[in-house]
Amino acid sequence: MDTDDSTGIKILGHDHRADISSSLPLRQWLYAWLLHPDIAGNYRKTIDRWTAILIVGNLFALVFEHVPAIFEPNHRWFHLFDLISVGVFTIEFSMRLYLAPEDREFNVKTWPRWRYLTSPFAMIDFLAVAPFYLQAFIPLDLRMLRALRLLRIFKLFRIVIPAYKEFIERNLGRTFRQKIHALVFPSEFGGTLHRLFDTFIVMWVVVSVIAVILESIQAVHQLLNLEFLILDSVAVGIFSVEYCLRLYCCVEEPGFQRAFVGRFKQARVPSMLIDFVAILPFFLEAFLHHLFDLRFLRIFRLMRLLKLSRYTDATQTLTKVIVRELPVLTASAFIMVLLVILTASLGYLLEHDAQPDKFENIPQSIYWAVITLASVGYGDITPVTPLGRIVTIILALLGIGIFAIPAALLSSAFTDELIIERDALRSKLYQMLEDGVFSKEEAEIINIDAKRLHLTQEDLNQMIDKARRERELMADVSSLPLHKIAATPEHTIEHYKSLIGQIRMLNELTDKQEFAVFAVQRKRLTAHEWQLWQQIYRDGTGSTVT
Numbered sequence: 236m237d238t239d240d241s242t243g244i245k246i247l248g249h250d251h252r253a254d255i256s257s258s259l260p261l262r263q264w265l266y267a268w269l270l271h272p273d274i275a276g277n278y279r280k281t282i283d284r285w286t287a288i289l290i291v292g293n294l295f296a297l298v299f300e301h302v303p304a305i306f307e308p309n310h311r312w313f314h315l316f317d318l319i320s321v322g323v324f325t326i327e328f329s330m331r332l333y334l335a336p337e338d339r340e341f342n343v344k345t346w347p348r349w350r351y352l353t354s355p356f357a358m359i360d361f362l363a364v365a366p367f368y369l370q371a372f373i374p375l376d377l378r379m380l381r382a383l384r385l386l387r388i389f390k391l392f393r394i395v396i397p398a399y400k401e402f403i404e405r406n407l408g409r410t411f412r413q414k415i416h417a418l419v420f421p422s423e424f425g426g427t428l429h430r431l432f433d434t435f436i437v438m439w440v441v442v443s444v445i446a447v448i449l450e451s452i453q454a455v456h457q458l459l460n461l462e463f464l465i466l467d468s469v470a471v472g473i474f475s476v477e478y479c480l481r482l483y484c485c486v487e488e489p490g491f492q493r494a495f496v497g498r499f500k501q502a503r504v505p506s507m508l509i510d511f512v513a514i515l516p517f518f519l520e521a522f523l524h525h526l527f528d529l530r531f532l533r534i535f536r537l538m539r540l541l542k543l544s545r546y547t548d549a550t551q552t553l554t555k556v557i558v559r560e561l562p563v564l565t566a567s568a569f570i571m572v573l574l575v576i577l578t579a580s581l582g583y584l585l586e587h588d589a590q591p592d593k594f595e596n597i598p599q600s601i602y603w604a605v606i607t608l609a610s611v612g613y614g615d616i617t618p619v620t621p622l623g624r625i626v627t628i629i630l631a632l633l634g635i636g637i638f639a640i641p642a643a644l645l646s647s648a649f650t651d652e653l654i655i656e657r658d659a660l661r662s663k664l665y666q667m668l669e670d671g672v673f674s675k676e677e678a679e680i681i682n683i684d685a686k687r688l689h690l691t692q693e694d695l696n697q698m699i700d701k702a703r704r705e706r707e708l709m710a711d712v713s714s715l716p717l718h719k720i721a722a723t724p725e726h727t728i729e730h731y732k733s734l735i736g737q738i739r740m741l742n743e744l745t746d747k748q749e750f751a752v753f754a755v756q757r758k759r760l761t762a763h764e765w766q767l768w769q770q771i772y773r774d775g776t777g778s779t780v781t
Contacts, residue, residue: 266337398427416484608634664702
C-alpha cells in the first residue's frame with residue numbers, strides 16, 4: 236500500500252522499488268530487501284515466484300527422466316539442471332538460516348537459528364536438498380533418489396500456507412459455501428489464496444494445451460503416450476472440480492441467488508460454457524467410445540485456451556466494442572458480401588468458358604473473389620482472359636480498402652473504449668476525493684480498475700493528482716462570482732475544465748435514452764446545445780470542444 240504523505244491518501248498500486256536505508260546493518264538490510272513481508276517493492280515476491288517456477292520445473296524434469304528416449308540423449312542437461320536447482324535451493328536455505336534472527340517469528344526467542352531449523356518450513360527446505368548431498372555419503376538407488384527429490388514439491392507450502400492463514404482470517408464466521416465462493420470468485424475475501432487458485436488453473440490450462448499440441452506430433456506421441464493420458468486425466472479432474480465449485484457457490488453472486496434458477500443461469504454464462512466444453516470431450520470419449528469413433532473430439536481440447544479469457548478483461552472490452560459498433564460492422568460486412576457476390580458472378584461470366592474446371596460455378600468463383608479481395612492471392616485460381624485479369628486488378632485495389640474497414644473500425648472503437656473507461660475512472664477518483672481521502676475499499680477498486688486499464692503506477696498517480704487539483708480548485712473557485720473567475724485566465728481555464736468534467740460525469744450517470752428523448756424529441760435543448768453535449772461525450776479530453 237502506497238501513502239501520499241502530503242494528503243494522507245492511501246492507494247493500492249503496482250509494486251515500486253522499496254525505500255530501504257543503506258545505513259542498516261548488513262543482516263537487517265538483506266532481510267529488508269529479500270524476505271521482509273511488510274515492505275512493498277522488495278524482492279520477496281520475486282524470490283517466491285521464481286522458486287515456485289523452479290519447483291514446477293523439477294517436477295517436469297522428474298517426469299521426463301522416466302522416458303529413456305528423452306533422458307538418455309540429454310542426461311547431462313538433466314544433471315546440470317539438477318545441480319542448478321540444488322544450488323539455488325541451498326543458497327535459499329542458507330540465506331533463510333542466516334537471516335532467521337531478523338524474522339519476527341524467531342527473533343523473540345533464544346537461539347533463533349535453531350528455532351528456524353526445527354520449524355516445518357526449514358525441514359521442507361532441508362528435504363529439498365538433502366537427497367543430493369546424501370548420495371555423496373550413502374549409496375542410494377537412482378529410483379530412490381528420484382523419489383526423494385519429489386519432496387521438493389513440498390516447498391510450495393511456503394507460499395500456500397501463509398496465503399491459507401490469511402484466507403482463514405478474512406473469512407472468520409462465514410459459511411463453507413461463502414468460503415468456496417471467496418476462493419473461486421473475485422471478492423474482498425479471497426486475498427492471496429484466490430490469486431494462487433487462479434494461477435494454478437491458468438498453469439494447468441497452458442500445460443494441457445501444450446500437451447494437446449505436442450500430442451499431434453507422432454514421434455512425441457509415441458514416446459509420451461502414457462504421460463499424455465495421465466496429464467489429460469489430471470487436467471480434466473482439476474477443471475471438473477473447478478466447474479462444480481463454481482456451480483455450487485455461484486448463488487453467493489449477485490443475480491444468481493436462487494438455488495436452481497441461479498445455478499442454471501450461471502451454467503449459461505459464456506465463461507461457464509467454455510469450462511464445460513473444456514471437459515466434455517474427455518467424458519464423451521470415455522463413455523461413448525464403444526459406440527462411436529470420437530477421436531476427432533480430442534482437437535476440441537484446445538478450447539481450454541479460451542478459459543484464459545476469464546483472467547483478462549481484454550476480451551470483455553473487445554465484446555463491448557463489437558456490440559457498440561455492431562451496426563457499422565454489419566453495414567461494412569454487407570458491402571463486402573455484396574462486392575464478393577458481384578465480382579464472383581462477373582469472374583464466372585468472364586472465365587467460365589476459358590477455365591471451366593476452375594470457374595465451374597459461382598460458389599467456386601466466390602472463393603477466388605474472397606482471396607483476391609483479401610489480397611491473399613494463393614494462385615491456385617487465376618484468370619487467364621484479358622477482361623478477367625483487368626477485373627482482378629480492380630478487385631485487388633478495392634480489397635485493400637474494403638477489407639481494411641472492419642479492422643480500422645475495431646481499432647478505433649477499441650481505443651475509444653479505453654478512453655471512455657479511463658474517463659470513468661477519472662470520474663470515480665473525482666467522486667472518491669470528496670472527503671479528501673481514499674478508504675481501503677476505494678483503494679482496492681482503484682487498483683483493480685488501474686490494472687484492467689493497463690495503467691502504470693505513474694499514470695495512476697497523475698490521474699489522482701489531477702483529480703485532487705480539480706477538486707481543490709473547485710472548492711476554492713466555484714464559490715466565486717463568474718466575473719471574478721473570468722478575471723484570472725488560469726481560474727477560467729480550470730473552471731472550464733471542471734465544468735466539462737462535470738458534464739462528462741452527468742453523461743456517465745444519467746439515463747442516456749431518456750436524456751435524448753427530453754433533449755431532442757421534446758426540444759429542451761437547441762441543436763447547438765445537443766451537438767455540444769455529444770461532442771464533449773465523444774471527446775475523451777474535451778480539448779477539441781469549441
